Amino acid sequence: MRRREVLKLLVTGSVLPTLSPPLLAACREIHEAITESKSLKALSVHQHATLIAMAELILPRTDTPGAKDTNVNLFIDRILADWCTIAERDRFLTGLADVDRRAQSLFQKNFVDSSVAQQTEILRGLGEELAEAVAAVASGARGNRGSTPEPQDNFYLQFRKLTLTGYFTSEPGFTQQLGQEIVPGRFDSCAPVRSAVQTKGS
């Protein structure tokens, strides 16, 4: 069945009961994939899935929402499409492809199809390389106002930055995870951190 026909069937509700359950599920999957690829601006469906899996490992759902719950992936897609330079976007997508290359060479499958333990191993590898890159520039020229220098063009660093930004600037990230308010209404110059308060309370 061609895609267009499937869609036609889906919108024509009367046809639905005549479809067998497996066929119906297949239709839904195709429908979701089409909707997803339409809403994505820079990423393919596969790149998107890889990004979601990676971001959720960095900031998983705990007692608060995680990266996927807060659509960090869609934020990154927007940044890649409308904010980055073409060179920056290409570098990012190359980095993403490299994640699959690593998974293939270690486990003979793509990152999204790897087990959590295998995915964790791949991120650790990326992290070790990032740490080396950070160390390599540490003694170099400082940034603005003496800030810590950052390695340039490092995919994993850019990925982590965008993941953290997307999460902590989301409503759940800001209000639930950080416990902040837009209008605090007061200034307390020296209050205990939240975890210290929570530990004391429990």
Place this chain on the structure above:
Amino acid sequence: MAPSKYDAIVIGSGITGGWAAKELTEKGLRTLVLEAGRPIVPEKDYVEHVPSWEMPYRGMKDRRKLEKEQPIQSLCYACEEVNSNFFVKDTEHPYTTAPDKPFWWIRGRQVGGRSILWGRQSYRWSDLDFAANLRDGIAVDWPIRYADLAPWYDYVEQFIGVSGEAMGLAQLPDGKFLPPMELTCAEKTVKEAVAKSFGPERVLTIGRVAVLTQDHNGRAPCHYCGPCHRGCISLSYFSSVNATLPAAEKTRRLTLRPFSTVHSLIFDSKTRRITGVRVIDTNTREALEFNAPLIFLCASTLESARILLNSATPEFPNGLANSSGEVGHNLMDHIKAGGARGIVPGHEKMRTIGNRPNIAYMPRFRNVKDQRHDFIRGYGMQAYSFQDDWRRGAMEVDFGADFKRRISDPGPWNFIFEGYGECLPRYDNFVEIDKNTVDAWGIPSLRIHCAFGENELALRKDASISATEMLSASGAREIQPFRDSDPPGFSIHEMGTARMGRDPKTSVLNSWNQSHDIKNLFITDGACMTSSGCANPSLTYMALTARACDYAVNQLKRGEL
């Protein structure tokens, strides 16, 4: 000629134009305020409470648009994703410099001008500043002293509301303060350590800031949301829109005309007075003319100079009110970007609640009692303390649930000392009309020639050294001295270009901010400054404006203008 509808015209509605509007209307003058930009309606235009998740780029700004339209404006920290329309489009407002002499000109054209965006730091100058040129034999002497301005500082502070701590220092006179904001725990640590090592000459105090800490003249105290430069719906910080323009409005003698780009002033050679103002309607491009017997030029240091230079006549071939040849010259800013950063130990389990819209401040301590051999004048230190936040997690290797929890707590306390140094007035730092460049309204633009001199660079260097010493004395670790190369203009404290002075041959304005050449012309924005001091200048502009208005109205009533 029919009698004019207005008794006075104020050009500009920024921090000084707003004050001129308030003072002139309250003293009975029907006043027209010409503002080049759009009107500002707080309920509609203020955006301080827009949460990050409602911003498409989550605070990372519409980078492509800004790089295209506002490449210079977006360098300013206050030019953010949601408020970049409080800054001009660089594409509409070109200016030129020599390639090796960059000048970053940050501008806001709307009702309220840059008073919506300013840093709100409000310091009195002292005779250490007003007598400096005379003492050093540099440029010309200020025609006033602290005693002339002190009652006007009182007057302005009582209206705008300045929170701060009285310290009894001669070089930074106390004002009429509202209760001070609190120092953070890291600031208290540094304050104590510096006092112990360096004695009473180096004092860290909370910034004196035009942000209310209690109800004041019908305006509410700060609610500590943080980004004042996006506006303030509770009117808690001072701006023209929040305070002076509403006061002028109340008199029913104010006519505020937004979208009125001033082209030039009209000079009548017979009466030797300015008779009117040539305006281009910002939207329709229609040429208009407005008349009044009294003109207050408050368009900002560089725009006021530009208007004078674009108003040349046969009598004043080098620019109006420029018989001295000093219009456009002696351009100053403050030199910043010399300082140090470090991590202050302790208080790891502490954090701040609320966003204090204020810094800590160390008043000038160089060349106050002793005389240095490597430079004259001095600098004040702005001090910032802030904890690392979740952003620190990007450069780490960890991930997962524990990582998420850990980086959600604030991290170590960073501390930055950064000097703001005095710039000397020099004739060869100047602006002129660039005949080959016009703005979007066809008005010739400026070519800016400005560079820091040896004395300024020595101040930047010394600020870095003394900042390092003080962080070291505070037990800070990972101390990083810095001397960044921020060009002139970027402290956004432009001054000079129509200086006050005693002698009409060497200065543009007299001791009342009145043109030596043209009696009904007053200039009270930063253009009037004879030297640059090292403390933030806006409070002084406001005091000078109120004082000049008082004088001008008295003169007008006596028929002397």
